Amino acid sequence: MKQLLEVRELEIEFSDRGAVTNRPLRGVNLTIAPGEILGVVGETGCGKSLTGLAILGLLPNGARQLGTIALDGTLATDTPHGAASLRGKVISLVFQNPGTAFNPVFTIGQQMREVLKRHKAMSRAEARGHILRQLGLVQLPNPERVFGSYPHELSGGMLQRAMIAMALLCEPRLLILDEPTTALDVTVAKKILELILELRGSFGFGVMLISHNLGVVRDICDRVAVLYAGRVIETGTTQDVLASPRHPYTRGLLGALPGPESVGRPLVAIPGSVPSRLLGINGCAFANRCAMAIDECLATDPILQPVAQGHEAACIRSAES
Ligand SMILES: Nc1ncnc2c1ncn2[C@@H]1O[C@H](COP(=O)(O)OP(=O)(O)OP(=O)(O)O)[C@@H](O)[C@H]1O
Numbered sequence: 171m172k173q174l175l176e177v178r179e180l181e182i183e184f185s186d187r188g189a190v191t192n193r194p195l196r197g198v199n200l201t202i203a204p205g206e207i208l209g210v211v212g213e214t215g216c217g218k219s220l221t222g223l224a225i226l227g228l229l230p231n232g233a234r235q236l237g238t239i240a241l242d243g244t245l246a247t248d249t250p251h252g253a254a255s256l257r258g259k260v261i262s263l264v265f266q267n268p269g270t271a272f273n274p275v276f277t278i279g280q281q282m283r284e285v286l287k288r289h290k291a292m293s294r295a296e297a298r299g300h301i302l303r304q305l306g307l308v309q310l311p312n313p314e315r316v317f318g319s320y321p322h323e324l325s326g327g328m329l330q331r332a333m334i335a336m337a338l339l340c341e342p343r344l345l346i347l348d349e350p351t352t353a354l355d356v357t358v359a360k361k362i363l364e365l366i367l368e369l370r371g372s373f374g375f376g377v378m379l380i381s382h383n384l385g386v387v388r389d390i391c392d393r394v395a396v397l398y399a400g401r402v403i404e405t406g407t408t409q410d411v412l413a414s415p416r417h418p419y420t421r422g423l424l425g426a427l428p429g430p431e432s433v434g435r436p437l438v439a440i441p442g443s444v445p446s447r448l449l450g451i452n453g454c455a456f457a458n459r460c461a462m463a464i465d466e467c468l469a470t471d472p473i474l475q476p477v478a479q480g481h482e483a484a485c486i487r488s489a490e491s
């Protein structure tokens with residue numbers, strides 16, 4: 171089957187006066203099939219947002235990108251400019267904090283109209299009608315009122331729904347959601363996740379759902395890619411990865427997840443933190459935090475290898491898990 175998105179060996183480097191100062195992505199590989207929801211998980215700083223921004227061609231100034239990003243089998247992001255033209259048309263992004271993603275001095279309707287203006291030839295009245303329909307689709311009560319509201323007049327949950335409506339304006343094939351529920355309380359978050367599932371069912375777009383929360387991934391993702399220090403270290407169906415994780419880091423993340431089985435027990439944190447500068451690491455980047463590490467882990471950099479049908483892990487001891 172042709173992949174909707176195929177990211178191969180994506181590397182990102184930052185330099186200062188010609189010298190590379192950081193390499194936060196060190197060869198990310200991932201795919202999303204049409205209509206599939208892929209969860210991208212990992213601790214803070216592991217490269218989730220940078221991966222999403224690279225796909226959209228929105229990397230910060232000074233970032234150098236290597237590797238390939240293909241959409242529908244066509245290389246889309248050889249140049250950041252090429253990717254930018256796809257933004258909103260083929261791919262849309264929903265940011266972490268809806269409160270800051272909207273411009274406070276324009277109404278929701280004005281901001282959504284701007285998006286349409288850039289991508290679609292529509293009269294003012296047509297655009298208004300289309301926007302009101304989208305606001306209704308994301309189950310916002312009274313779309314007319316939301317259209318004329320300023321961001322501060324809406325609650326966090328309403329803003330997130332409006333963000334999703336805006337992202338869907340140009341019928342994207344791929345939606346990138348960066349921590350879409352982190353700023354929301356639990357019940358509102360649950361409703362937003364249900365909405366995403368429902369819209370995927372109606373429109374069939376693929377989703378890259380970025381989250382540090384495996385609970386969110388468990389609820390709605392078909393497959394999951396676990397990122398650590400700028401690499402995918404485990405990937406497979408959500409069922410396989412969560413039921414039989416093969417990388418010690420994934421097991422650590424699962425151990426830190428609150429759930430019915432952890433009531434009354436202390437949560438287990440993974441010792442240490444993600445290395446902040448990813449230069450000059452020779453072996454496995456997780457080795458210094460890993461209870462299973464042996465000498466060989468410090469010397470060899472493990473690559474993703476199949477551990478079962480459709481399930482891959484980058485750990486030389488994955489067979490022992
Ligand atoms: N403009 C920049 N210049 C230099 N390094 C950067 C820049 N932006 C990001 N980085 C590096 O990239 C790493 C990954 O950042 P990214 O924002 O992708 O993390 P994340 O996984 O999304 O984390 P979070 O869960 O906190 O959102 C950071 O730790 C930082 O070292």
Ligand SMILES: [Mg+2]
Pocket residue numbers: 218219220348
């Ligand atoms: Mg982020």
